[in-house]
Amino acid sequence: MQQPLAFIPSPSQGVWHLGPFPLRAYALMIIIGIVVAVWLSERRWTARGGTPGTVIDIAVWAVPFGLVGGRLYHVITDHQLYFGSGKNPVDAFKIWNGGLGIWGAVALGALGAYIGCRRRGVNIRAFADVVAPGIALAQGIGRWGNWFNQELYGRPTNLPWALTIDANHRLPQYQNVAHYHPTFLYESIWDIGVAILVIWAGKRFTLNWGRSFALYVAAYTVGRGWIEYLRIDTAHQFLGLRINDYTAAVVFLGAVAYLYAHRGKGGVEELLETAPAAGAEPAATDTERDTDVERDTDVERDTDVERDVDAETEAMAEEPGEPQKHAEQADDAVEETADEAPKKR
Numbered sequence: 001m002q003q004p005l006a007f008i009p010s011p012s013q014g015v016w017h018l019g020p021f022p023l024r025a026y027a028l029m030i031i032i033g034i035v036v037a038v039w040l041s042e043r044r045w046t047a048r049g050g051t052p053g054t055v056i057d058i059a060v061w062a063v064p065f066g067l068v069g070g071r072l073y074h075v076i077t078d079h080q081l082y083f084g085s086g087k088n089p090v091d092a093f094k095i096w097n098g099g100l101g102i103w104g105a106v107a108l109g110a111l112g113a114y115i116g117c118r119r120r121g122v123n124i125r126a127f128a129d130v131v132a133p134g135i136a137l138a139q140g141i142g143r144w145g146n147w148f149n150q151e152l153y154g155r156p157t158n159l160p161w162a163l164t165i166d167a168n169h170r171l172p173q174y175q176n177v178a179h180y181h182p183t184f185l186y187e188s189i190w191d192i193g194v195a196i197l198v199i200w201a202g203k204r205f206t207l208n209w210g211r212s213f214a215l216y217v218a219a220y221t222v223g224r225g226w227i228e229y230l231r232i233d234t235a236h237q238f239l240g241l242r243i244n245d246y247t248a249a250v251v252f253l254g255a256v257a258y259l260y261a262h263r264g265k266g267g268v269e270e271l272l273e274t275a276p277a278a279g280a281e282p283a284a285t286d287t288e289r290d291t292d293v294e295r296d297t298d299v300e301r302d303t304d305v306e307r308d309v310d311a312e313t314e315a316m317a318e319e320p321g322e323p324q325k326h327a328e329q330a331d332d333a334v335e336e337t338a339d340e341a342p343k344k345r
Helices: 025-047 054-077 089-093 102-120 124-142 144-149 183-204 211-230 243-261 286-318 323-344
Strands: 015-018 021-024 162-164
Touching: 021 025, 025 054, 025 124, 025 144, 054 102, 054 124, 102 124, 102 243, 124 144, 124 183, 124 211, 144 183, 183 211, 211 243
Parallel strands: none
Antiparallel strands: 015 021
């Protein structure tokens, strides 16, 4: 194949050692993606009137579930890489070597988010709409881990943006081919575009009630479909198409069906459910906190008035010779306390 006019070089290494500790680029890209997703989602949540810190609390559940789900999907669909003659099943746990299936990550991550939302008393559909662009950005950033690992590249090409792959990372049938489609870059750009689309469409068309999340799913699967078609890494196929292509098609149809079923649904849903899960305490809003403070102040003021009156009454009872004098003192005490009450408020 003719040499491209220009090309994208691959990194010379994907791991650095800080003393005895390895710093792996693949893991670093995933962590950066998660941080960006949580940061953006937190800003969007508070902008809608949500309590600060809610996204982080739910992410504590969603992120571990998502990582486990992504790894499980990869190991199940590519089990031949870890099980069988000459394979080491322990390698299935070496997530830093690459291998996270987005379908499993989103599915199990959604379960973790549901648990977190139930514990916080948060509306799961409102939460999904808020985090959708952040998830797309996290995927776009995470894809750069494939660049460092020199994996999941596309077919050979001589385009000016072809990706150079070192010989030790090439498939056996392509040992003499050095340049390939940079599918990691295609998907990264696509994911960033999806994030921008969801943010714009959510504001332009008021896509609430889970529709922003459905739009993210539909837009992502369209891109994943054609990018998957370019890839040449080993994968199970059916009727000439990779399993991931069928998965993308099914998920796309599900997302479009949801958008159609909820078309024209206006209004903004509540961020909080009416009743949180047992044992969970949803964060109080600013209005609720102000009301509590006022109520406590009123109770404290009334208690002070009653205590002062009781003290004067007891003093009158102890000195029966001066009933008129003590009655006047009691009246004065009540008036003074009532005058001071607005000052305490």
